[in-house]
Amino acid sequence: MDETTFAVLGTGGIGRRALEVSQHKDGVTPVAACDRNGVAVDFDGLDVDELLAATEGNIDSGPNDDDVAADGGAATGDGSTTTDDGETTVDSSGVKQHGEQRGVVASAQARPSDDPIQDVIDAGDGIDAVLLALPNYEHDFIPRTADRFVEGGYSGVLIDVLKRSRVIDMLEDRSDDLEAAGITFICGAGATPGFLTGAAALAAQSFVEVESVDIWWGVGLKSGYEDNRGTVREDIAHLPEYDLETARELSDEEIEEIVDDHDGVIEFEDMEHADDVLLERAGICDAADVTVGGILDVRSDEKPTTTTVSVTGTTFDGERATNTFELGDETSMEANVNGPALGYLKAGVRRNRAGEYGVFGPAELMPGF
Amino acid sequence: MDETTFAVLGTGGIGRRALEVSQHKDGVTPVAACDRNGVAVDFDGLDVDELLAATEGNIDSGPNDDDVAADGGAATGDGSTTTDDGETTVDSSGVKQHGEQRGVVASAQARPSDDPIQDVIDAGDGIDAVLLALPNYEHDFIPRTADRFVEGGYSGVLIDVLKRSRVIDMLEDRSDDLEAAGITFICGAGATPGFLTGAAALAAQSFVEVESVDIWWGVGLKSGYEDNRGTVREDIAHLPEYDLETARELSDEEIEEIVDDHDGVIEFEDMEHADDVLLERAGICDAADVTVGGILDVRSDEKPTTTTVSVTGTTFDGERATNTFELGDETSMEANVNGPALGYLKAGVRRNRAGEYGVFGPAELMPGF
Numbered sequence: 001m002d003e004t005t006f007a008v009l010g011t012g013g014i015g016r017r018a019l020e021v022s023q024h025k026d027g028v029t030p031v032a033a034c035d036r037n038g039v040a041v042d043f044d045g046l047d048v049d050e051l052l053a054a055t056e057g058n059i060d061s062g063p064n065d066d067d068v069a070a071d072g073g074a075a076t077g078d079g080s081t082t083t084d085d086g087e088t089t090v091d092s093s094g095v096k097q098h099g100e101q102r103g104v105v106a107s108a109q110a111r112p113s114d115d116p117i118q119d120v121i122d123a124g125d126g127i128d129a130v131l132l133a134l135p136n137y138e139h140d141f142i143p144r145t146a147d148r149f150v151e152g153g154y155s156g157v158l159i160d161v162l163k164r165s166r167v168i169d170m171l172e173d174r175s176d177d178l179e180a181a182g183i184t185f186i187c188g189a190g191a192t193p194g195f196l197t198g199a200a201a202l203a204a205q206s207f208v209e210v211e212s213v214d215i216w217w218g219v220g221l222k223s224g225y226e227d228n229r230g231t232v233r234e235d236i237a238h239l240p241e242y243d244l245e246t247a248r249e250l251s252d253e254e255i256e257e258i259v260d261d262h263d264g265v266i267e268f269e270d271m272e273h274a275d276d277v278l279l280e281r282a283g284i285c286d287a288a289d290v291t292v293g294g295i296l297d298v299r300s301d302e303k304p305t306t307t308t309v310s311v312t313g314t315t316f317d318g319e320r321a322t323n324t325f326e327l328g329d330e331t332s333m334e335a336n337v338n339g340p341a342l343g344y345l346k347a348g349v350r351r352n353r354a355g356e357y358g359v360f361g362p363a364e365l366m367p368g369f
Numbered sequence: 370m371d372e373t374t375f376a377v378l379g380t381g382g383i384g385r386r387a388l389e390v391s392q393h394k395d396g397v398t399p400v401a402a403c404d405r406n407g408v409a410v411d412f413d414g415l416d417v418d419e420l421l422a423a424t425e426g427n428i429d430s431g432p433n434d435d436d437v438a439a440d441g442g443a444a445t446g447d448g449s450t451t452t453d454d455g456e457t458t459v460d461s462s463g464v465k466q467h468g469e470q471r472g473v474v475a476s477a478q479a480r481p482s483d484d485p486i487q488d489v490i491d492a493g494d495g496i497d498a499v500l501l502a503l504p505n506y507e508h509d510f511i512p513r514t515a516d517r518f519v520e521g522g523y524s525g526v527l528i529d530v531l532k533r534s535r536v537i538d539m540l541e542d543r544s545d546d547l548e549a550a551g552i553t554f555i556c557g558a559g560a561t562p563g564f565l566t567g568a569a570a571l572a573a574q575s576f577v578e579v580e581s582v583d584i585w586w587g588v589g590l591k592s593g594y595e596d597n598r599g600t601v602r603e604d605i606a607h608l609p610e611y612d613l614e615t616a617r618e619l620s621d622e623e624i625e626e627i628v629d630d631h632d633g634v635i636e637f638e639d640m641e642h643a644d645d646v647l648l649e650r651a652g653i654c655d656a657a658d659v660t661v662g663g664i665l666d667v668r669s670d671e672k673p674t675t676t677t678v679s680v681t682g683t684t685f686d687g688e689r690a691t692n693t694f695e696l697g698d699e700t701s702m703e704a705n706v707n708g709p710a711l712g713y714l715k716a717g718v719r720r721n722r723a724g725e726y727g728v729f730g731p732a733e734l735m736p737g738f
Contacts, residue, residue: 021685024577026652195574198736199694202571205564205708206700208393283395312697315704316390321697325568328681328690331575335684339574346737354723365736367567368715 004349005043006129007032007120009145011055011104013228014161014190014337015133019048021338028342032123034116038105041119043126046109054107117145121152128349129157131341139244143170146178146185155182157348161190161341165274168361175358184352185359189344191336192217192292193275194362196325198340199309200275201284201363203323207313210285211320214312215275217294218305219333225298232259235296238271264299278361282369303329307336373718374412375498376401376489378514380424380473382597383530383559383706384502388417390707397711401492403485407474410488412495415478423476486514490521497718498526500710508613512539515547515554524551526717530559530710533613534643537730544727553721554728558713560705561586561661562644563731567709568678568694569644570653570732575692576682579654583681584644586663587674588702594667601628604665607640633668647730651738672698676705 004027008015011033022028030048032041040046104110113119120130130149132142142160149158162168168187171178178185188194192215200213221228229252236258237247250258259266271294276287297304307327314320327336340362347365363369373396377384380402391397399417401410409415473479482488489499499518501511511529518527531537537556540547547554557563561584569582590597598621605627606616619627628635640663645656666673676696683689696705709731716734732738 017685021577024685195571199571202564202568203694205712206696206704207708208390315700316386316393316707317701317704319699319701319704321699323697323700324693324695325572326693326695327575328692330688330690331684331692332686332688335575335686335688338685339576343574343736343738348737350723350737354719362736367712367731367734368717368719369712 004028004128004346005031007127008131008133010133011035017334017338018131023048025342032120035103037103038110038112039116039119040110041123051107121154124154129345132160150177150181157184157352159186159189159345162188163273165277168274168277171359179357182357184348184357186344186348188274188278189341189362193278195336195340196309197275197278197363199325200311201282201366201369203311204284208316210313212312213290214310215292217307218303220297220301220303222299222301238268265297267295269293278363281361282363373397373497373715374400376496377500377502379502380404386703386707387500392417394711401489403489404472406471407479407481408485408488409479410492420476424473490523493523498714501529519546519550526553526721528555528558528714532642534646537643537646540728548726551726553717553726555713555717557643558710558731562647564705564709565678566644566647566732569680570735570738572680572692573653577685579682581681582659583679584661586676587672588665589670589672590667591670607637634666636664638662647732650730651732
């Protein structure tokens with residue numbers, strides 16, 4: 001495959017780690033990065049070391065990181081919160097800022113911008129794929145960002161690491177527009193749904209009928225807790241007593257109380273995760289046969305449980321069995337988000353170059369499974 | 370993806386099971402099948418039930434099934450042994466024949482042919498992919514069959530389930546010719562290398578550097594022993610005291626002796642398996658970092674050990690870990706060959722339609738990994 005160029009929208013946890021991991025991957029070159037304050041573009045390839053060093057501790061975690069990867073994603077996503085009309089909606093309480101300049105502008109490669117997303121769109125001819133590493137301030141934020149790329153005449157790959165089923169539905173509603181624009185949108189390409197639904201799609205290949213897919217994750221988040229408050233808030237929304245709206249309204253103190261009530265270890269069952277709809281889209285099984293749960297420990301960096309994908313089905317010769325995929329406990333959620341995300345990004349570019357447009361889930365990018 | 374039509378060359382174990390499993394898969398339609406006696410072609414889709422019923426117990430296991438899938442493949446491959454010049458080289462001792470007509474010709478859909486492979490080539494415009502489910506009588510048999518498709522003007526997908534590194538090399542030597550012909554050749558797409566190197570490619574996504582890939586398989590072959598003598602012979606060639614040539618010269622009695630010496634349970638270490646070169650091709654790790662071994666029990670249908678892929682590496686944030694993929698012990702080798710083979714077949718057709726020609730391993734068909 002030819003060289004793939006990509007941009008990151010958002011230089012928080014996911015965006016930064018994607019830039020960093022791309023340094024280790026063949027054939028992917030970061031050429032643009034932005035947050036809400038500015039943008040860096042270099043078609044010869046960004047100097048990732050400089051950009052990360054200059055902006056370290058100078059990033060914006062956003063007021064609320066709903067929807068960005070749970071076991072999934074370091075949800076300290078920054079990103080431009082520029083709205084459709086170009087107005088910026090900065091919640092300054094969410095900004096962690098130690099440098100003189102805000103966010104990405106601290107890098108010598110970046111310049112301030114009133115509309116950094118538009119700057120990326122304007123550079124779109126030289127960008128094969130755009131990783132939307134944005135916090136999802138509102139749950140239609142990513143879909144609305146996709147609209148901007150359509151309106152701006154971009155044709156290439158857009159890829160996110162979201163996990164909520166409802167966001168996939170909103171993107172699906174835009175499928176015709178994305179196809180007409182020549183955009184290939186890959187949704188949910190982080191650890192989960194991305195990595196783990198890919199594993200489920202593979203594991204299902206022994207079977208002619210899949211009975212159940214069980215995705216069970218463990219995350220230890222002690223040292224990352226401060227940077228991942230958005231993830232914790234998002235996860236709390238999955239507890240039976242809460243939903244997205246009530247969790248959004250919780251004060252930090254109330255969240256601390258909930259964490260204390262659970263002694264720092266919160267277990268989740270039957271989460272609303274897009275794994276189900278993405279596996280159904282890929283023809284692996286019915287959405288109803290997918291269950292997602294896990295354990296988050298905010299007081300230890302050790303995973304409280306092993307992240308495991310179990311696929312149970314029946315073989316063509318009538319045997320019932322379970323294939324399993326397990327992640328080593330030492331693999332961080334950041335490692336499990338960004339490696340797969342870049343892999344799916346490259347797969348998306350291949351599809352895009354072949355003229356396949358519209359919305360795809362990670363499992364649909366697996367080999368014809 | 371559009372509908373995919375495919376042919377099977379060889380209606381032995383792999384060919385028959387591929388036809389059967391395709392009935393359970395969306396979007397793959399078998400339109401041709403041949404063995405050395407005849408050919409069935411129906412562009413509306415073969416009646417698989419009729420073909421399998423009519424030819425049951427009426428197939429040719431070939432004199433020697435070298436190179437066809439170990440844990441891998443039901444190596445009872447039949448196939449035309451028609452040579453390049455159209456002469457048939459029938460070893461009648463290898464034919465199991467209970468019907469009046471030989472092999473596939475027992476089906477009402479088939480007709481006798483002096484050169485069934487040429488018949489499939491002639492029907493090539495309506496065939497997206499050809500599964501080479503042939504016993505590899507000589508280790509260049511599959512490569513020479515590929516030559517025939519090139520010479521015959523076929524442009525589509527050729528796919529095999531071979532496992533020997535040297536065959537991959539022979540196909541690689543033909544890469545330019547295949548590319549010029551517009552052929553996408555997928556090699557080693559059965560259980561191993563296919564299924565398990567795909568799993569290794571996926572499992573590697575947590576890591577920026579892979580230290581080792583260990584593939585360990587278990588096969589219980591009691592009821593399938595008679596149909597899989599070729600596989601057993603092939604496996605014996607992996608024992609330290611033997612190689613392909615000396616194993617080929619063993620009489621059936623000598624093979625029985627070797628099996629008896631091992632009490633029916635033969636353990637293999639450091640097998641020459643194409644997994645290593647295929648993972649290196651896909652950029653996952655160096656070939657030298659891949660080890661393949663396993664245990665074959667010809668006196669039980671229970672697997673003597675669990676088939677496991679272990680990928681050990683280092684994450685971008687410096688942690689060392691092992692991700693694992695395990696197949697349920699109840700999954701038969703036939704199930705683990707044919708599901709993945711059809712998935713890779715569909716992936717190959719997608720590549721072919723996008724204009725990507727040449728030789729590919731299964732791991733290269735994974736999402737940009």
